[in-house]
Amino acid sequence: MEELIAIPIIFIGLPWVILHYVTKWKTAATITTDDEALLEELYQLAKRLDERMDTVERLVAADNPDFETPRIRHDQAIDNVPLRELEELLAEKKGNQA
Known part of the structure; x- marks a missing residue:
């Protein structure tokens, strides 16, 4: 049995x-499509915040000549490599979806 x-x-x-x-x-x-949409939204938000930080740093530097930016600078090519890679991946993904 x-x-x-x-x-x-x-x-x-x-x-x-x-x-x-x-x-x-x-x-x-x-990763789900909702997760992808959330990541895209967060990425766009991070880009806007980075642009705002650049503006604030420019304003402070204009008022104070001794001010040195303590973070990664947007105008240095080496600092923008990871951002360009990410933007290329996003553009490629959007091209595949279309």
């Missing part, structure tokens, strides 16, 4: 459990 229960558990139950959780892991690892 125990063999009749053990055989279906081994050949049906165990693969079902494994495949069930493999499917769960695969779907959990992907």
Whole structure:
């Protein structure tokens, strides 16, 4: 009697459990369209805040000649490489969706 229960558990139950959780892991690892929209919105917000910081730093530097910007500068090419890479990826993604 125990063999009749053990055989279906081994050949049906165990693969079902494994495949069930493999499917769960695969779907959990992907990013949803809502997540992508949120990331795009956050990226645009970060760009606007960066532009505002540049403006504030320019105003402070105009009032105080000894002021040195303590952060990454927008006009240095080396500082803009990661931003350009991200913008290229976003443009490529939008091109693929169209």
